[in-house]
Amino acid sequence: MRDEGKNMRLGFIGLGVMGRPMALNLMKHGHEMAVYARRAASAEPLVSAGARLCGSPREVAENAEVIFTMVTSSSDVENVALGEDGIIKGARAGCVLVDMETIAPAVARRVAASLAERGIDMLDAPVSGGPAGAQQATLSIMAGGKAAVFERVKPLLECLGKTIVHMGESGAGQTTKACNQLALLVCAQGAAEALALARASGIDPAKVREVLMAGVAASRVLDLFGARMVSRDFAAGIETRLYHKDLDIVLELAHGLGQAVPAGAVVMQHINAMIGRGDGTSDLSALIKIIEAMSMPDDARRNDAA
Amino acid sequence: MRDEGKNMRLGFIGLGVMGRPMALNLMKHGHEMAVYARRAASAEPLVSAGARLCGSPREVAENAEVIFTMVTSSSDVENVALGEDGIIKGARAGCVLVDMETIAPAVARRVAASLAERGIDMLDAPVSGGPAGAQQATLSIMAGGKAAVFERVKPLLECLGKTIVHMGESGAGQTTKACNQLALLVCAQGAAEALALARASGIDPAKVREVLMAGVAASRVLDLFGARMVSRDFAAGIETRLYHKDLDIVLELAHGLGQAVPAGAVVMQHINAMIGRGDGTSDLSALIKIIEAMSMPDDARRNDAA
Numbered sequence: 001m002r003d004e005g006k007n008m009r010l011g012f013i014g015l016g017v018m019g020r021p022m023a024l025n026l027m028k029h030g031h032e033m034a035v036y037a038r039r040a041a042s043a044e045p046l047v048s049a050g051a052r053l054c055g056s057p058r059e060v061a062e063n064a065e066v067i068f069t070m071v072t073s074s075s076d077v078e079n080v081a082l083g084e085d086g087i088i089k090g091a092r093a094g095c096v097l098v099d100m101e102t103i104a105p106a107v108a109r110r111v112a113a114s115l116a117e118r119g120i121d122m123l124d125a126p127v128s129g130g131p132a133g134a135q136q137a138t139l140s141i142m143a144g145g146k147a148a149v150f151e152r153v154k155p156l157l158e159c160l161g162k163t164i165v166h167m168g169e170s171g172a173g174q175t176t177k178a179c180n181q182l183a184l185l186v187c188a189q190g191a192a193e194a195l196a197l198a199r200a201s202g203i204d205p206a207k208v209r210e211v212l213m214a215g216v217a218a219s220r221v222l223d224l225f226g227a228r229m230v231s232r233d234f235a236a237g238i239e240t241r242l243y244h245k246d247l248d249i250v251l252e253l254a255h256g257l258g259q260a261v262p263a264g265a266v267v268m269q270h271i272n273a274m275i276g277r278g279d280g281t282s283d284l285s286a287l288i289k290i291i292e293a294m295s296m297p298d299d300a301r302r303n304d305a306a
Numbered sequence: 307m308r309d310e311g312k313n314m315r316l317g318f319i320g321l322g323v324m325g326r327p328m329a330l331n332l333m334k335h336g337h338e339m340a341v342y343a344r345r346a347a348s349a350e351p352l353v354s355a356g357a358r359l360c361g362s363p364r365e366v367a368e369n370a371e372v373i374f375t376m377v378t379s380s381s382d383v384e385n386v387a388l389g390e391d392g393i394i395k396g397a398r399a400g401c402v403l404v405d406m407e408t409i410a411p412a413v414a415r416r417v418a419a420s421l422a423e424r425g426i427d428m429l430d431a432p433v434s435g436g437p438a439g440a441q442q443a444t445l446s447i448m449a450g451g452k453a454a455v456f457e458r459v460k461p462l463l464e465c466l467g468k469t470i471v472h473m474g475e476s477g478a479g480q481t482t483k484a485c486n487q488l489a490l491l492v493c494a495q496g497a498a499e500a501l502a503l504a505r506a507s508g509i510d511p512a513k514v515r516e517v518l519m520a521g522v523a524a525s526r527v528l529d530l531f532g533a534r535m536v537s538r539d540f541a542a543g544i545e546t547r548l549y550h551k552d553l554d555i556v557l558e559l560a561h562g563l564g565q566a567v568p569a570g571a572v573v574m575q576h577i578n579a580m581i582g583r584g585d586g587t588s589d590l591s592a593l594i595k596i597i598e599a600m601s602m603p604d605d606a607r608r609n610d611a612a
Contacts, residue, residue, distance in 0.1 A: 105507075127521075128517075128518070128520070128521025128522050128523060129521050129522060130522055133521075133522075139521075140517055140518075140520035140521035142517045162520065163516075163517060163520030163521075165513060165516065165517045167509055167510075167513060167514070167517070168508075168509055168510075172507075172509055175503075175504070175507045175509050176504070176509060176513075176514050176517060176518075178503065179500040179501070179503050179504045179507075179509075179514050179518065180500070180514075180517070180518050180521060180522075180523045181523075182496060182499055182500045182503060183496045183497055183499075183500035183518055183523040183525075183528060184496075184521075184522055184523040185496070186492060186493070186495060186496025186499065186500075186569065187492070187493045187496050187523065187525055187527075189492060189496075189568075189569045190488060190489045190490075190491070190492025190493050190495075190496070190569055190570075191489055193488055193489075193492065193567045193568070193569055193570055194485040194486070194488045194489035194492075195485070196565060196567075197481075197484065197485050197488060197556070197559065197560055197563070197565055197567060198481070198482070198485045200560075200563045200564075200565040201411075201478075201481045201485075201559070201563060202474075203473055203474055203478055203481050203482060203485075204473075204474075207471060207473055207482075208473070208482050208485050208486075210469075210471065211434075211446055211448045211469060211471045211473070211482060211486070212434070212446075212482075212485065212486050212489055214434070214446035214468065214469030215433075215434025215435050215439075215445075215446035215469075215486060215490075215526075216434050216435060216436055216439075216486075216490055216526050216527065216530065217434060217486045217487075217489040217490040217493065217526070217527070218525065218526045219489075219493055219524065219525030219526065219527065219528075220521075220522050220523070220524045220525065221493075221522065221523070221525065222489060222525075224522065250503070253503065253507070254503055254506075257503070257506045257507060257601075258506075258601055259502060259503055259506040259601045260597060260600050260601045261499040261502075261503060261597075262495075262499070262572050262575075262576070262597075263492065263495045263496055263499055263569050263572050263573070264496075264499055266568050266569050266572050267569070269568075270568070291565075291566065291567075291568075294566050295563075295564055295565045295566045
């Protein structure tokens with residue numbers, strides 16, 4: 001790898017609502033970029049900005065010193081990293097894979113171990129901050145892996161986020177992200193129950209949110225998702241099915257450790273119900289509809305749905 | 307009642323960790339003050355500052371145009387307002403009672419109705435912000451009652467808090483406070499589960515809290531109570547038994563409305579367990595001990611308790 005000050009040859013795989021602005025932010029700092037996306041259309045804005053469009057993760061790896069992945073699930077990461085046309089087939093020893101999607105800590109450790117056999121380093125470096133944080137390069141980044149690799153890649157992570165913390169060895173970033181999602185989702189459940197209780201009491205939920213934001217109950221969740229619960233704007237920022245995936249990871253991690261997370265389990269049941277109601281692609285703010293619906297006569301539910 | 311600009315004759319009943327600094331803040335604005343506390347020692351700092359010490363709520367009411375109460379429970383408010391030596395026995399028509407403790411909305415409405423028969427107005431005006439907010443006069447105040455009474459009393463509330471919102475008719479302030487406590491307590495449960503999961507995973511909870519505070523999981527609860535969960539500083543700011551009382555009010559309100567609050571119910575079970583473990587007078591941050599203890603072998607629990 002060249003000095004951090006110089007332009008580097010980067011790769012980015014997974015150009016969705018998070019990955020696309022992140023890849024663009026890396027390019028703004030003058031780095032060369034090779035990209036791959038399952039749907040080639042997703043790569044358009046990157047190609048317009050000068051990125052090289054590749055036909056496979058392997059081809060990205062052949063053209064990059066540091067490769068970022070922002071795909072969806074644990075199995076996607078395994079395929080992109082270790083599959084037939086995967087990164088492992090194209091990357092040279094000394095390359096670094098920075099995986100930024102939320103996946104299971106155990107999978108992150110397994111993929112890192114397989115890559116290490118070929119001399120390829122890996123950081124698990126999931127993020128918090130949502131699409132707005134990705135666009136504004138204000139993400140919070142929690143990284144796991146070797147400290148020396150973290151230090152080498154840190155200048156690139158600084159193109160993407162503001163708070164960048166090395167949490168420990170391989171998997172520690174994903175474990176931290178699991179803790180983040182647990183705190184976030186339980187907080188969202190609390191906001192949904194509080195605003196549903198306000199509405200059931202005949203008190204204006206908008207006013208309740210305003211006054212709660214001035215006290216100890218204030219949270220970014222109540223600010224962001226609470227605003228959408230109040231305005232009944234359930235169009236997706238991040239689709240709830242992705243939080244379902246994340247909470248699955250939390251519950252599996254807790255299961256493996258023998259650690260009870262009772263409120264996390266409660267939220268999972270509500271997200272299951274959201275998916276049952278056809279709200280799996282809605283914003284997480286639609287959680288309030290479940291809390292309301294379960295306490296509502298069927299007639300009122302029909303009116304509410306209309 | 308005189309013009310808002312002029313000094314007024316005020317009363318304050320209940321001079322605990324919240325009431326004492328609040329009464330002092332009112333006196334700083336030049337108002338005369340009559341006080342009553344069950345334990346006369348609590349009134350010392352007020353008397354030193356020039357307040358008149360009274361022998362009963364009735365005597366406070368005889369000496370005040372606006373009377374503030376910051377006692378503990380619904381039954382305390384009923385006794386202080388309507389009891390044998392209560393405010394109702396000493397207050398003149400046109401007086402205002404501003405009740406700032408967290409009590410059941412139904413009790414607030416009932417007391418207000420009894421006082422109204424004697425021409426005494428009442429606002430329910432509970433607060434959020436804790437002892438620090440009381441000291442710094444930065445409380446968030448959520449008020450219920452007649453709009454005209456709210457406007458008359460608002461300049462006094464501005465001596466105590468920064469965000470002061472009229473939520474609606476009698477009881478609306480307490481209903482809003484119930485929503486506040488529900489959101490706060492569920493958020494605290496999420497923070498406790500997330501930090502317990504971090505600890506079980508062998509990741510430094512202090513680092514986890516730091517990085518979570520930079521992302522969407524950030525909350526004042528994770529900031530304030532999370533810091534104490536990390537430092538294992540469980541000495542009380544506000545004793546958990548008071549949150550138990552508040553959550554009782556939330557669950558009773560939800561019950562009366564037929565509104566499910568599933569995560570609120572889960573938190574109540576954990577607070578019950580805290581009381582069982584002798585942590586009823588600890589800070590709410592001790593919630594993390596319950597999450598940890600339930601997943602810990604008895605031997606480890608003994609070591610943890612030591």
